[in-house]
Amino acid sequence: xxxxxxxxxxxxxxxxxxxxxxxxxxxxxxxxxxxxxxxxxxxxxxxxxxxxxxxxxxxxxxxxxxxxxxxxxxxxxxxxxxxxxxxxxxxxxxxxxxxxxxxxxxxxxxxxxxxxxxxxxxxxxxxxxxxxxxxxxxxxxxxxxxxxxxxxxxxxxxxxxxxxxxxxxxxxxxxxxxxxxxxxxxxxxxxxxxxxxxxxxxxxxxxxxxxxxxxxxxxxxxxxxxxxxxxxxxxxxxxxxxxxxxxxxxxxxxxxxxxxxxxxxxxxxxxxxxxxxxxxxxxxxxxxxxxxxxxxxxxxxxxxxxxxxxxxxxxxxxxxxxxxxxxxxxxxxxxxxxxxxxxxxxxxxxxxxxxxxxxxxxxxxxxxxxxxxxxxxxxxxxxxxxxxxxxxxxxxxxxxxxxxxxxxxxxxxxxxxxxxxxxxxxxxxxxxxxxxxxxxxxxxxxxxxxxxxxxxxxxxxxxxxxxxxxxxxxxxxxxxxxxxxxxxxxxxxxxxxxxxxxxxxxxxxxxxxxxxxxxxxxxxxxxxxxxxxxxxxxxxxxxxxxxxxxxxxxxxxxxxxxxxxxxxxxxxxxxxx
Amino acid sequence: xxxxxxxxxxxxxxxxxxxxxxxxxxxxxxxxxxxxxxxxxxxxxxxxxxxxxxxxxxxxxxxxxxxxxxxxxxxxxxxxxxxxxxxxxxxxxxxxxxxxxxxxxxxxxxxxxxxxxxxxxxxxxxxxxxxxxxxxxxxxxxxxxxxxxxxxxxxxxxxxxxxxxxxxxxxxxxxxxxxxxxxxxxxxxxxxxxxxxxxxxxxxxxxxxxxxxxxxxxxxxxxxxxxxxxxxxxxxxxxxxxxxxxxxxxxxxxxxxxxxxxxxxxxxxxxxxxxxxxxxxxxxxxxxxxxxxxxxxxxxxxxxxxxxxxxxxxxxxxxxxxxxxxxxxxxxxxxxxxxxxxxxxxxxxxxxxxxxxxxxxxxxxxxxxxxxxxxxxxxxxxxxxxxxxxxxxxxxxxxxxxxxxxxxxxxxxx
Numbered sequence: 001x002x003x004x005x006x007x008x009x010x011x012x013x014x015x016x017x018x019x020x021x022x023x024x025x026x027x028x029x030x031x032x033x034x035x036x037x038x039x040x041x042x043x044x045x046x047x048x049x050x051x052x053x054x055x056x057x058x059x060x061x062x063x064x065x066x067x068x069x070x071x072x073x074x075x076x077x078x079x080x081x082x083x084x085x086x087x088x089x090x091x092x093x094x095x096x097x098x099x100x101x102x103x104x105x106x107x108x109x110x111x112x113x114x115x116x117x118x119x120x121x122x123x124x125x126x127x128x129x130x131x132x133x134x135x136x137x138x139x140x141x142x143x144x145x146x147x148x149x150x151x152x153x154x155x156x157x158x159x160x161x162x163x164x165x166x167x168x169x170x171x172x173x174x175x176x177x178x179x180x181x182x183x184x185x186x187x188x189x190x191x192x193x194x195x196x197x198x199x200x201x202x203x204x205x206x207x208x209x210x211x212x213x214x215x216x217x218x219x220x221x222x223x224x225x226x227x228x229x230x231x232x233x234x235x236x237x238x239x240x241x242x243x244x245x246x247x248x249x250x251x252x253x254x255x256x257x258x259x260x261x262x263x264x265x266x267x268x269x270x271x272x273x274x275x276x277x278x279x280x281x282x283x284x285x286x287x288x289x290x291x292x293x294x295x296x297x298x299x300x301x302x303x304x305x306x307x308x309x310x311x312x313x314x315x316x317x318x319x320x321x322x323x324x325x326x327x328x329x330x331x332x333x334x335x336x337x338x339x340x341x342x343x344x345x346x347x348x349x350x351x352x353x354x355x356x357x358x359x360x361x362x363x364x365x366x367x368x369x370x371x372x373x374x375x376x377x378x379x380x381x382x383x384x385x386x387x388x389x390x391x392x393x394x395x396x397x398x399x400x401x402x403x404x405x406x407x408x409x410x411x412x413x414x415x416x417x418x419x420x421x422x423x424x425x426x427x428x429x430x431x432x433x434x435x436x437x438x439x440x441x442x443x444x445x446x447x448x449x450x451x452x453x454x455x456x457x458x459x460x461x462x463x464x465x466x467x468x469x470x471x472x473x474x475x476x477x478x479x480x481x482x483x484x485x486x487x488x489x490x491x492x493x494x495x496x497x498x499x500x501x502x503x504x505x506x507x508x509x510x511x512x513x514x515x516x517x518x519x520x521x522x523x524x525x526x527x528x529x530x531x532x533x534x535x536x537x538x539x540x541x542x543x544x545x546x547x548x549x550x551x552x553x554x555x556x557x558x559x560x561x562x563x564x565x566x567x568x569x570x571x572x573x574x575x576x577x
Numbered sequence: 578x579x580x581x582x583x584x585x586x587x588x589x590x591x592x593x594x595x596x597x598x599x600x601x602x603x604x605x606x607x608x609x610x611x612x613x614x615x616x617x618x619x620x621x622x623x624x625x626x627x628x629x630x631x632x633x634x635x636x637x638x639x640x641x642x643x644x645x646x647x648x649x650x651x652x653x654x655x656x657x658x659x660x661x662x663x664x665x666x667x668x669x670x671x672x673x674x675x676x677x678x679x680x681x682x683x684x685x686x687x688x689x690x691x692x693x694x695x696x697x698x699x700x701x702x703x704x705x706x707x708x709x710x711x712x713x714x715x716x717x718x719x720x721x722x723x724x725x726x727x728x729x730x731x732x733x734x735x736x737x738x739x740x741x742x743x744x745x746x747x748x749x750x751x752x753x754x755x756x757x758x759x760x761x762x763x764x765x766x767x768x769x770x771x772x773x774x775x776x777x778x779x780x781x782x783x784x785x786x787x788x789x790x791x792x793x794x795x796x797x798x799x800x801x802x803x804x805x806x807x808x809x810x811x812x813x814x815x816x817x818x819x820x821x822x823x824x825x826x827x828x829x830x831x832x833x834x835x836x837x838x839x840x841x842x843x844x845x846x847x848x849x850x851x852x853x854x855x856x857x858x859x860x861x862x863x864x865x866x867x868x869x870x871x872x873x874x875x876x877x878x879x880x881x882x883x884x885x886x887x888x889x890x891x892x893x894x895x896x897x898x899x900x901x902x903x904x905x906x907x908x909x910x911x912x913x914x915x916x917x918x919x920x921x922x923x924x925x926x927x928x929x930x931x932x933x934x935x936x937x938x939x940x941x942x943x944x945x946x947x948x949x950x951x952x953x954x955x956x957x958x959x960x961x962x963x964x965x966x967x968x969x970x971x972x973x974x975x976x977x978x979x980x981x982x983x984x985x986x987x988x989x990x991x
Contacts, residue, residue, distance in 0.1 A: 046991055048989040048991075049989075062901075066899075093858060093860075094860070095858075101850075101853065101854050101857050101858070102854075102858070104850065104854070105854070
């Protein structure tokens with residue numbers, strides 16, 4: 001319809017204007033009673049009773065907020081329970097993984113956060129906000145709604161609406177003014193530049209994320225881009241650094257006396273210390289309450305008699321294939337550098353130390369010494385030595401877990417046994433193979449010996465004294481080869497030793513299975529012999545012990561091959577002719 | 578709309594004026610019997626003292642809540658509360674009686690106590706440890722006397738000031754009086770905060786002299802505000818049943834009192850939990866010992882009380898008064914007010930009674946102990962209400978000429 005100004009826009013309803021809130025309420029009551037539902041009132045301040053007058057139903061917002069708050073609370077509790085009690089159990093302040101008092105603050109805050117969001121955005125949604133245009137603004141008189149006038153509006157979309165009826169009804173409430181409301185002519189859609197701006201912002205906001213993502217995967221020699229400077233450069237100390245915080249100046253703190261490291265599985269405290277603490281407490285309460293966190297004083301000779309510690313006698317782990325493999329792996333990583341892979345105490349570190357003539361160097365013990373043998377030294381004491389160190393050897397408690405330390409002890413027993421078995425202990429089906437191998441070895445050694453003698457005879461000895469030394473060095477690589485072969489039977493002998501430790505565990509296994517790992521175990525030894533894969537050093541390293549090894553190995557073969565003995569003796573002292 | 582101060586519908590009904598004497602007499606006798614009954618409980622005289630102190634603290638906290646409410650109304654120039662303020666003023670005006678009720682405790686502490694009530698009163702306590710030596714500078718009978726006198730002095734002074742000026746206005750309707758009260762409400766707020774904290778520390782926290790919590794004053798304050806609003810709702814509803822204040826106080830005022838009640842339920846829980854959590858987290862022996870006496874291992878009596886506080890003092894009323902429909906329903910608010918008052922007593926019982934004897938670890942202290950606590954509490958409350966009625970008789974129960982009364986009468990919640 002057209003208004004006085006000839007505007008052809010569509011009518012949206014009728015609005016009446018009043019001077020007092022009382023008049024507004026009276027009119028609103030009339031309109032409600034007439035059955036209109038799509039009505040609205042406008043006033044500069046809240047008018048009490050207007051809700052009832054225009055028939056606004058109580059809002060459902062409180063229920064939305066209650067639901068959101070409950071959700072927030074449960075979200076907090078679930079999140080914390082999942083994080084700290086299930087997914088990544090982590091002791092904080094010595095509290096239980098799942099401790100409600102610590103969880104409540106977060107749950108409380110999330111309750112409030114969710115409630116506040118629900119109230120704020122729920123109010124927007126329920127009010128149909130944001131609105132970019134409103135038909136009311138077409139009337140210049142409507143500006144008074146924020147000042148001193150009260151308006152009542154009936155929408156033309158109301159089911160009962162007809163233009164004349166609505167006008168008549170409102171006119172009957174004696175309004176100060178009455179007029180039609182016209183459709184707002186201004187465009188109702190959001191301006192295009194706003195979409196554009198949002199798009200640009202969205203695109204721009206992705207860039208930092210892309211940069212970060214890129215930096216996470218690319219390698220560069222340039223310094224990294226630090227998003228959180230203080231997290232990349234924390235004032236924390238690194239390992240081995242000094243500090244003034246503690247009297248002893250160490251940043252790396254030793255264990256608190258009487259405590260054991262976490263992650264030690266379900267081993268009891270005896271097995272985590274290698275000491276039978278109950279027994280110890282009976283004999284020496286002071287030592288039991290404060291675990292020895294430093295090297296056991298005294299070396300073998302002096303310490304043996306003085307050592308009254310009730311060491312744990314039995315390895316707590318189940319001795320099986322997996323344990324021994326694990327022990328061997330750990331041993332080769334942590335122990336072999338000093339003690340050598342064969343355990344004779346001539347690892348790379350030792351060789352290097354000797355080379356540079358380190359005056360303070362103490363030769364690592366040979367693990368095959370009599371005093372370390374099973375039955376002589378308790379497993380617990382060896383475990384304790386690995387844990388806390390001895391003499392020059394540092395403690396490995398920080399690097400090797402408790403279980404792995406016991407696995408090393410188990411492997412060490414096998415290693416020892418491999419140098420110390422009689423032929424009777426070897427399974428019958430293996431003996432012939434051993435004998436054959438010993439025979440081959442003997443032949444090989446004899447051939448080499450003959451070649452060496454021949455060579456020595458040809459060579460013009462400039463100085464007779466230099467010769468033994470030269471000889472000693474030269475055949476190293478040659479001797480390595482037999483050593484490799486030595487390793488094979490030795491390794492095979494390791495198995496029965498393991499069998500001895502736990503007969504029940506291994507008895508069921510077929511012999512072929514046992515044979516396979518044996519050859520596998522031999523591999524590293526043969527690898528050591530190959531100059532291609534490794535330099536000569538390991539070879540020479542192993543060559544020397546190999547010479548020593550030959551002796552017991554040859555002795556073992558004595559029952560099988562009597563000729564082996566002289567050869568072995570000859571091998572052990574190459575100068576003898 | 579406004580009535581004259583001597584209007585019958587603003588005066589205490591005859592039926593209530595008549596019960597003052599029985600209340601006072603019965604209350605006095607009940608307290609005496611309760612104290613004597615306590616002697617026969619396992620903790621003996623210690624139980625009597627603590628039961629008496631619990632009942633006393635229960636009444637005191639309500640009055641302190643009323644005092645703070647009155648101060649704050651003036652401080653904020655609140656319009657809505659002009660019609661309910663007089664009831665709060667009557668509750669606050671009982672403080673002199675509480676000073677008299679405190680005298681037995683004071684006399685006992687000064688003359689007879691050897692650690693039965695306050696361990697710091699025992700012979701040689703101060704020389705036991707270095708901490709005791711330091712604490713004894715504050716925790717000694719002389720300091721106790723001085724502090725108590727100062728605390729009651731300050732409260733009575735503030736109370737008298739607000740009470741007399743408010744009553745003066747009933748006759749004159751002078752706006753200058755309102756301005757005067759407003760002016761002094763700021764300093765009064767500060768004084769109130771300090772005095773409540775010190776009262777909580779020296780009267781109640783020092784029952785376990787080694788234990789300390791800087792939040793303890795606020796904890797008691799939260800409980801006192803809550804119990805005050807609970808008593809407000811109940812007593813106003815009760816008065817309206819008797820036919821007074823019907824026009825002056827309506828569901829809108831109940832709604833606001835209910836909002837306060839709801840708020841302080843949460844505030845009390847918030848403070849209680851904050852105090853608990855910090856002590857629990859830091860795990861320092863001299864702090865945790867207090868909670869261990871109330872928690873200990875397993876579900877013995879006191880830990881059940883602790884859990885019941887969480888559920889019955891917070892969770893149940895929290896959800897009960899959450900809805901605005903409940904808060905706008907005077908009858909319901911009156912019922913919940915009584916409930917909250919009962920729970921507030923349990924709260925104070927939980928704070929004070931475990932100190933009566935840790936080794937016995939009795940919640941009730943046997944049959945005699947239970948009778949003793951019950952009679953002390955009921956008797957003290959009867960005395961308290963009796964004096965309130967005495968103060969309230971002969972004066973209008975609404976500040977009839979308060980310049981803001983029209984605002985209060987027209988008050989509507991959005």
